[in-house]
Amino acid sequence: MRSFDAEVVDTDRLYGSTHILWFRPRPLMDRARPGQFAMAYCGEGADPLLGRAMSVHRLREGRDGREFSFLFDVTGRGTEWLSRRRAGDSVRLVGPLGRGFEPRARVQRMLLVGGGIGVAPLVWLADELAAEGREVTLVLGGRGEPQIFPPHLLPPAVEVVVTTEDGSLGERGRVTAPFERLLPWCDQAFACGPDPMFEALYRVARDSGLRKPVQGLLEARMACGVGICYSCAVFPRRGGVKLVCTDGPMFDLRDLY
Amino acid sequence: MDLSVNLAPHHKVELRLRNPVMTGSGTSSNGVELAKHYDVEQLGALVSKGTTLRPRRGNPTPRTVETPAGMINSIGFQNIGVNALIQQVAPIWEQWTVPAIVNIMGDTLEEYGLLAARLDGIPGVAGLEVNISCPNVEVGGLEFGQDPELAVDVVREVARNTSLPYLVKLTPSVADIRPVAEAVALAGAHALTVSNTIPALAIDVKRRRPALANVFGGLSGPAVKPIALRNVYLAASVVDIPVVASGGIMSGEDALEFIMAGATAVQVGTATFLDPEAPWRIVRELTAWCETEGVARLDDVRGAARRRD
Numbered sequence: 149m150r151s152f153d154a155e156v157v158d159t160d161r162l163y164g165s166t167h168i169l170w171f172r173p174r175p176l177m178d179r180a181r182p183g184q185f186a187m188a189y190c191g192e193g194a195d196p197l198l199g200r201a202m203s204v205h206r207l208r209e210g211r212d213g214r215e216f217s218f219l220f221d222v223t224g225r226g227t228e229w230l231s232r233r234r235a236g237d238s239v240r241l242v243g244p245l246g247r248g249f250e251p252r253a254r255v256q257r258m259l260l261v262g263g264g265i266g267v268a269p270l271v272w273l274a275d276e277l278a279a280e281g282r283e284v285t286l287v288l289g290g291r292g293e294p295q296i297f298p299p300h301l302l303p304p305a306v307e308v309v310v311t312t313e314d315g316s317l318g319e320r321g322r323v324t325a326p327f328e329r330l331l332p333w334c335d336q337a338f339a340c341g342p343d344p345m346f347e348a349l350y351r352v353a354r355d356s357g358l359r360k361p362v363q364g365l366l367e368a369r370m371a372c373g374v375g376i377c378y379s380c381a382v383f384p385r386r387g388g389v390k391l392v393c394t395d396g397p398m399f400d401l402r403d404l405y
Numbered sequence: 406m407d408l409s410v411n412l413a414p415h416h417k418v419e420l421r422l423r424n425p426v427m428t429g430s431g432t433s434s435n436g437v438e439l440a441k442h443y444d445v446e447q448l449g450a451l452v453s454k455g456t457t458l459r460p461r462r463g464n465p466t467p468r469t470v471e472t473p474a475g476m477i478n479s480i481g482f483q484n485i486g487v488n489a490l491i492q493q494v495a496p497i498w499e500q501w502t503v504p505a506i507v508n509i510m511g512d513t514l515e516e517y518g519l520l521a522a523r524l525d526g527i528p529g530v531a532g533l534e535v536n537i538s539c540p541n542v543e544v545g546g547l548e549f550g551q552d553p554e555l556a557v558d559v560v561r562e563v564a565r566n567t568s569l570p571y572l573v574k575l576t577p578s579v580a581d582i583r584p585v586a587e588a589v590a591l592a593g594a595h596a597l598t599v600s601n602t603i604p605a606l607a608i609d610v611k612r613r614r615p616a617l618a619n620v621f622g623g624l625s626g627p628a629v630k631p632i633a634l635r636n637v638y639l640a641a642s643v644v645d646i647p648v649v650a651s652g653g654i655m656s657g658e659d660a661l662e663f664i665m666a667g668a669t670a671v672q673v674g675t676a677t678f679l680d681p682e683a684p685w686r687i688v689r690e691l692t693a694w695c696e697t698e699g700v701a702r703l704d705d706v707r708g709a710a711r712r713r714d
Binding site: 379 | 431432433434438439441442454462463465466467468469470471472473474475476478480483626627655675677678679680681682
């Protein structure tokens with residue numbers, strides 16, 4: 149949990165209005181695991197003031213070691229600033245933070261479900277699981293084709309199922325349909341997307357009676373990312389209060405709903 | 406170079422800080438999280454999350470929103486309650502030499518007394534900060550801080566129930582901070598914290614509703630610094646107890662502005678959200694400034710910017 153400047157090595161509008169930023173290797177980030185995030189501080193000086201929580205999207209071998217990246221949509225001043233970074237610019241980060249995905253050791257069939265930009269952390273997870281020789285199916289959902297991560301950028305071993313609400317690519321509808329279909333096949337499931345998606349997935353998993361573990365990576369508004377501001381509270385149905393930044397962002401959906 | 410300060414010079418138990426940089430209440434939890442990563446012994450003091458008699462879950466989300474050079478929060482006193490604090494956190498503080506100060510918040514006069522009594526004599530607790538200025542609770546909090554007579558009642562209730570040194574945290578939501586500062590000091594407070602967040606509102610135009618679930622919240626960050634600076638200057642002009650500054654302190658230079666306005670110590674709050682190491686960096690920047698300027702003691706520059714009458 150240190151603040152450091154990360155140098156941008158590469159940047160691209162990868163698809164639709166979704167950008168990718170690649171950073172030069174930083175020893176701190178070598179400790180990161182899929183599902184962990186960093187706070188990215190945007191702009192110069194105190195405005196915008198707060199960091200943006202960005203999950204690590206993917207790693208690649210660069211000239212000087214393992215480069216890491218963020219995948220994001222422009223939704224406000226901070227991400228707009230990030231989208232204008234170019235090679236050689238630097239971004240102050242604090243990370244890696246939070247509790248990431250926890251794939252079980254001796255299971256084979258992994259189902260990954262990403263809603264919209266929620267695909268960002270799942271790509272790294274898919275890369276790792278495929279490299280370990282596990283069977284990976286990644287369900288990608290979005291409003292339309294421009295919101296779908298290009299399947300050709302994924303490892304060939306990863307099976308991809310696409311759903312769009314407008315039917316412009318893949319199946320028309322939401323990720324819940326393929327999730328329900330594939331749940332009996334999988335040993336463990338992982339999801340990232342908007343809150344209503346988690347609730348829908350939880351219902352499907354519960355109603356299936358299969359007791360399959362589903363890990364959700366939550367997104368929440370954070371001021372600090374390190375467990376001291378108490379902005380990112382979630383209230384599990386069974387009571388109490390948890391912080392997305394330090395108790396999560398990965399939660400077993402059964403512990404929330 | 407001696408950067409140490411005593412926040413309770415008029416009390417039999419001193420509250421000695423090795424330097425004037427403290428954490429601000431509600432911006433570093435109870436110090437335990439930061440202590441996993443940084444050396445807390447390098448700070449002047451830690452101030453706990455606002456602590457109430459019973460645990461609280463806090464307000465619904467969204468609880469914070471970014472505003473120009475600032476943020477508005479309405480956390481609503483999510484905290485583990487004073488009993489859990491005593492059982493789980495105070496034993497950790499006891500192992501540290503850095504003083505830990507518990508920020509207490511009551512709904513009623515009686516609750517302030519009960520909180521003070523519970524914390525009196527607890528190993529690990531070096532002092533109290535009496536919060537009479539929180540804008541994010543429905544009862545108590547702010548209203549105690551806006552009326553000098555009610556503020557004095559709280560101070561007397563706390564004083565009756567503890568031998569610990571205590572600071573009283575004032576609100577900027579008054580026409581003039583001097584009457585309440587003066588009244589609280591006369592009633593026996595050992596130090597003042599000036600000040601808390603400023604009640605504020607942000608609207609989410611896209612959703613056509615307030616940005617925060619609780620509608621209103623408290624504004625903090627660099628946006629409030631000039632207001633806090635004026636309040637510190639004014640409060641320090643009417644009291645002879647230490648004034649601890651709080652409001653948008655992001656750097657050693659900001660801390661110096663407050664010290665030159667008359668502050669004895671400073672609290673780093675929102676800055677810690679941007680960089681968890683901010684309080685430590687501010688200690689380093691203050692120390693470096695004193696070395697460069699040949700300042701041996703902060704007393705030599707304290708109040709330097711005040712008008713001499």
